[in-house]
Amino acid sequence: MQHISSYRKAFVDYLNAYIELKEPLNLYEPINYILQLGGKRLRPVLTLMTAEIFACDYKKALDAALSVEVFHNFSLVHDDIMDDAPLRRGQITVHEKWDINTGILSGDAMLIMAYQLFENYEPKQFLDLAKLFSKTALEVCEGQQYDVDFETRDDVTIPEYLKMIEYKTAVLVGAAMKMGAIVANASQDCQDSIYNFGKHLGIAFQLQDDYLDAFGDPQTFGKQVGGDIIENKKTYLYLKALEFSNDEDTLQLERLYSVNPNDPSDKIDTVKQLFVASGSAEATKKEIENYTKKAFSVLDSLKISEENKNELKTFGNDLMNRNT
Numbered sequence: 001m002q003h004i005s006s007y008r009k010a011f012v013d014y015l016n017a018y019i020e021l022k023e024p025l026n027l028y029e030p031i032n033y034i035l036q037l038g039g040k041r042l043r044p045v046l047t048l049m050t051a052e053i054f055a056c057d058y059k060k061a062l063d064a065a066l067s068v069e070v071f072h073n074f075s076l077v078h079d080d081i082m083d084d085a086p087l088r089r090g091q092i093t094v095h096e097k098w099d100i101n102t103g104i105l106s107g108d109a110m111l112i113m114a115y116q117l118f119e120n121y122e123p124k125q126f127l128d129l130a131k132l133f134s135k136t137a138l139e140v141c142e143g144q145q146y147d148v149d150f151e152t153r154d155d156v157t158i159p160e161y162l163k164m165i166e167y168k169t170a171v172l173v174g175a176a177m178k179m180g181a182i183v184a185n186a187s188q189d190c191q192d193s194i195y196n197f198g199k200h201l202g203i204a205f206q207l208q209d210d211y212l213d214a215f216g217d218p219q220t221f222g223k224q225v226g227g228d229i230i231e232n233k234k235t236y237l238y239l240k241a242l243e244f245s246n247d248e249d250t251l252q253l254e255r256l257y258s259v260n261p262n263d264p265s266d267k268i269d270t271v272k273q274l275f276v277a278s279g280s281a282e283a284t285k286k287e288i289e290n291y292t293k294k295a296f297s298v299l300d301s302l303k304i305s306e307e308n309k310n311e312l313k314t315f316g317n318d319l320m321n322r323n324t
Contacts, residue, residue, distance in 0.1 A: 042173070043069060115133065197295050241253055
């Protein structure tokens with residue numbers, strides 16, 4: 001297995017060669033813009049890495065990796081519209097730089113482009129990739145709807161929240177890894193196991209993202225710190241704080257999540273204090289560790305070398321210790 005940076009460089013080079021500025025400009029310029037904004041390229045790297053783990057030349061998985069990345073960025077463009085987010089990866093979001101209609105249409109085109117990339121595979125691989133992609137894409141939409149629904153509900157449970165982030169985020173991480181296994185013609189058991197590894201790691205990744213949204217460094221996080229608090233999102237941090245807080249702090253937290261002040265800085269600071277004082281912040285970090293361990297436990301049943309298992313564990317640990 002190669003170093004993560006090697007997979008990332010190979011993918012970025014392939015992505016840059018794929019990007020083409022063509023007419024109509026107002027459709028393709030926003031697509032090129034979001035695809036070139038950078039980011040961790042986590043999902044396509046996992047696709048390439050998985051292909052090589054199962055003894056396949058990772059270059060054969062580049063189209064599948066690109067499909068995952070194009071779809072992921074499509075979902076970000078539409079999510080940013082729904083959230084009215086001003087920044088993505090520290091830069092202006094597509095709908096702010098252009099307009100909402102452009103963001104919707106360019107996102108739609110990206111979804112179609114993601115499907116097109118499977119046409120470069122043999123019929124059996126094409127069918128398996130397309131079926132997995134369709135299932136995953138629908139689950140991502142379901143997860144996004146759960147997320148929207150939770151904003152107006154006062155009775156969201158922790159199991160419901162974990163299901164939401166599983167669908168909205170984790171299934172795409174699992175699918176990215178399973179696509180690499182499909183391209184490598186790995187056995188069905190291996191495909192399913194590596195999917196579960198990625199899914200558990202994806203849940204841990206999203207919980208870490210929730211934590212960084214509140215406690216991350218604005219210089220490195222790439223998004224508006226406190227954005228979830230501003231939007232009154234019932235994250236794991238919020239739900240655990242309700243569970244652990246006394247009646248007085250619970251009322252204060254619920255009141256803060258019912259208002260939208262013009263200057264949200266005081267609200268953000270107070271909510272963060274409640275997260276820490278209640279023990280919610282620490283509980284969230286423990287749950288991140290819990291799902292990371294669940295991912296690692298799946299590796300025990302995988303028929304790959306110990307060296308590759310250790311590489312996956314190192315990758316998972318590095319992911320959970322990030323600050324961006």
